[in-house]
Amino acid sequence: MKDVMSVRLGPDELRRLRELSRSQKKEMSAVARELMDYGWVFLMLREYRAGKRSLGTFAKALGISLSEAVDLLADLGVRSPVEYDDYLKGYATASAFVKPKKG
Amino acid sequence: MRFIVLDASTAILLAKIDLLRSVVSEGEAWMAESAFRESTAKPEADDARMIRKLVDEGLIRRASGRGEGARIQKDFRLDAGESDSIALAREKAAVCATDDGPAIRCLKVLGLPFTTAIALLVAMAERGHVTGELALELTSKLERFGRYDPRILEDAGRRIREVGRRGKGGKS
Numbered sequence: 001m002k003d004v005m006s007v008r009l010g011p012d013e014l015r016r017l018r019e020l021s022r023s024q025k026k027e028m029s030a031v032a033r034e035l036m037d038y039g040w041v042f043l044m045l046r047e048y049r050a051g052k053r054s055l056g057t058f059a060k061a062l063g064i065s066l067s068e069a070v071d072l073l074a075d076l077g078v079r080s081p082v083e084y085d086d087y088l089k090g091y092a093t094a095s096a097f098v099k100p101k102k103g
Numbered sequence: 104m105r106f107i108v109l110d111a112s113t114a115i116l117l118a119k120i121d122l123l124r125s126v127v128s129e130g131e132a133w134m135a136e137s138a139f140r141e142s143t144a145k146p147e148a149d150d151a152r153m154i155r156k157l158v159d160e161g162l163i164r165r166a167s168g169r170g171e172g173a174r175i176q177k178d179f180r181l182d183a184g185e186s187d188s189i190a191l192a193r194e195k196a197a198v199c200a201t202d203d204g205p206a207i208r209c210l211k212v213l214g215l216p217f218t219t220a221i222a223l224l225v226a227m228a229e230r231g232h233v234t235g236e237l238a239l240e241l242t243s244k245l246e247r248f249g250r251y252d253p254r255i256l257e258d259a260g261r262r263i264r265e266v267g268r269r270g271k272g273g274k275s
Contacts, residue, residue, distance in 0.1 A: 002241045027192040048275065054205040055112045056182025057165050058142060066111050066184075070119070070248055080250040081204025082219055090222035097107060097198050101231035 048073075051081050105130040107218075109163070110188040111142035113200040116220035118150035120244045125232055126164045126200075126223050133195060134158070135187035136167045142184075157169025165214050166191055179209040179214045191217065202249060221245055222270030 009017070020035070021028045041062060048058040059069035082090075107130050109117075114134065119121035126132070133143075139158065143151040157163045159175035171193070176186035186208045192199035192215055199210055199217045210217040224245065242259055245251065251259075 004106055006239065047243075051204045051208070052179045052180075054185050055203045056185050057180065059141075060182060065148070065151075066141050067115050067145050067148045067150050070112070073250060074248050078250060080209065082202055082221075082249075082251060082255065084139065084252055084254045084258075086207050086217075087219060087222055087251070087258070090218035091225055093198050093216045094218040094222040094226035095229065097105075098223070098226040098232070103132045 045076065046077060049078055049081075106133065106136070106195045107131070108133045108188050108192040108195065108199050109138070110199065110201035110203060110205075110206060111138040111184045112202040113136070113218075113220045113223075114142050114154055114163075114241075115150045115167065116202055116245065116249055117223065118153040119248050120241045121153075121154055122220075122224060122226070122227065122233070122241060123153055124162065125227060127157055129194075131197075132157075132163045133191060134163055135172070135191045136165050137172075137187045138184035139163075139165050140184070141182070142189060146259045169245060178234060179205055181205055181209065185209075189213070192217075215259050220249055221251055221255060225262050228266050235263055238263045238266070 017028050017031055020031045024031060044053065044058055044059070044061045047053040053061070055066060055069055058068050062069065064072070107126070109132060115121060117126055117232070139154070140211050145151055146155070154163070159163060172183065172187035172190040175181065175189055175202070176183060179186065185201065185203055188201065189206060189209055191197070193213065199215055201207060201217060202219050207217055209213065209230065210249055224233070224238060224241055227233045228235060233241070239260065242256065242263065246256055
């Protein structure tokens with residue numbers, strides 16, 4: 001069962017909902033719910049990009065698997081939080097870890 | 104250092120470019136139980152299948168978190184998989200492989216060694232486990248899934264091309 005909530009909308013918000021409802025041929029309430037979902041994803045993306053969320057907490061907030069989160073970030077082209085100096089340190093560690101191939 | 108602990112982010116990236124098997128064959132590879140569960144949560148995904156297969160073959164071992172992970176999770180606002188991976192790396196004096204920004208910050212604060220998927224790819228190419236040509240192809244795959252900074256991709260490409268030149272008769 002869905003909860004009912006009344007929200008006061010400003011003229012711009014109402015105009016956007018009407019516009020979207022018309023173009024997508026959906027009820028305004030359905031369009032409003034979809035926009036809330038998009039807004040949530042956008043907010044989580046911003047937090048992830050700002051380093052406030054790890055990949056795991058980002059995926060959990062969206063209710064998707066880590067693999068799906070990686071695919072979503074790739075589709076949207078969201079830059080990795082790995083910085084250049086992190087990469088160089090990681091490279092030095094990897095060089096010590098990986099053995100030369102025999103033969 | 105012959106132990107490596109894979110966080111889900113790096114395990115997934117390495118599985119997506121089909122380099123995970125080669126990397127875990129380099130030493131004793133571990134995953135925290137929570138990281139394993141998170142990385143295989145979508146069982147039909149190819150990367151999840153690969154990770155599960157390597158666990159079944161015994162090439163990746165699993166370990167449960169022992170308490171410190173919960174404290175790290177709270178202090179650094181990480182997920183259970185990320186914090187348990189860091190706690191496990193600390194316990195085993197292992198390299199922690201992660202491509203997660205907050206996890207890397209935590210590892211730096213704790214003074215623990217870390218690496219990333221792209222750094223492992225470059226090292227694998229330089230050590231002769233992957234040909235230069237293949238490594239460049241995998242770099243372009245990582246460019247999509249890893250979404251690295253252009254400077255990182257440029258440096259990785261340069262190092263890999265250098266390997267290719269040396270392999271064609273240049274000095275080693």
